[in-house]
Amino acid sequence: xxxxxxxxxxxxxxxxxxxxxxxxxxxxxxxxxxxxxxxxxxxxxxxxxxxxxxxxxxxxxxxxxxxxxxxxxxxxxxxxxxxxxxxxxxxxxxxxxxxxxxxxxxxxxxxxxxxxxxxxxxxxxxxxxxxxxxxxxxxxxxxxxxxxxxxxxxxxxxxxxxxxxxxxxxxxxxxxxxxxxxxxxx
Numbered sequence: 001x002x003x004x005x006x007x008x009x010x011x012x013x014x015x016x017x018x019x020x021x022x023x024x025x026x027x028x029x030x031x032x033x034x035x036x037x038x039x040x041x042x043x044x045x046x047x048x049x050x051x052x053x054x055x056x057x058x059x060x061x062x063x064x065x066x067x068x069x070x071x072x073x074x075x076x077x078x079x080x081x082x083x084x085x086x087x088x089x090x091x092x093x094x095x096x097x098x099x100x101x102x103x104x105x106x107x108x109x110x111x112x113x114x115x116x117x118x119x120x121x122x123x124x125x126x127x128x129x130x131x132x133x134x135x136x137x138x139x140x141x142x143x144x145x146x147x148x149x150x151x152x153x154x155x156x157x158x159x160x161x162x163x164x165x166x167x168x169x170x171x172x173x174x175x176x177x178x179x180x181x182x183x184x185x186x
Contacts, residue, residue, distance in 0.1 A: 136142065
């Protein structure tokens, strides 16, 4: 079909274009030259051929315009399809991301509630223990404070006040006895 239309357009260009010029010249001569004997049917035929030739030219340009519009519509449809697909993918990605964020928020909220419950239980247990323990008596007749327990590991060896240790119950010096490294104070 396209080949036929192209051939018809080429035929119009090659044959009808010179004919158009000749008919236009004849028609003008028939209508504008005074005293030239013109039969009515000759003038009508020339006018009809001119109209047909002009409509052929209009038809060809209309066909070209239609083809151009068709191509533009096809290109616009393809572009719309591409952009629609792209935007749908983007929308799905954002929906997935929002869903993951919502799940993370729910999990964080649940963890926060658990931590608050645990904190409340710990606070209640601490309050219960504090209420069960009686404060030591204060004043001049109160017993002396118990000796402070040593903190950390003592420094071994080296003599001096920090490295000095009392001999073990079994007697002997450090390194002797049951194969231990010494006595640690706690």
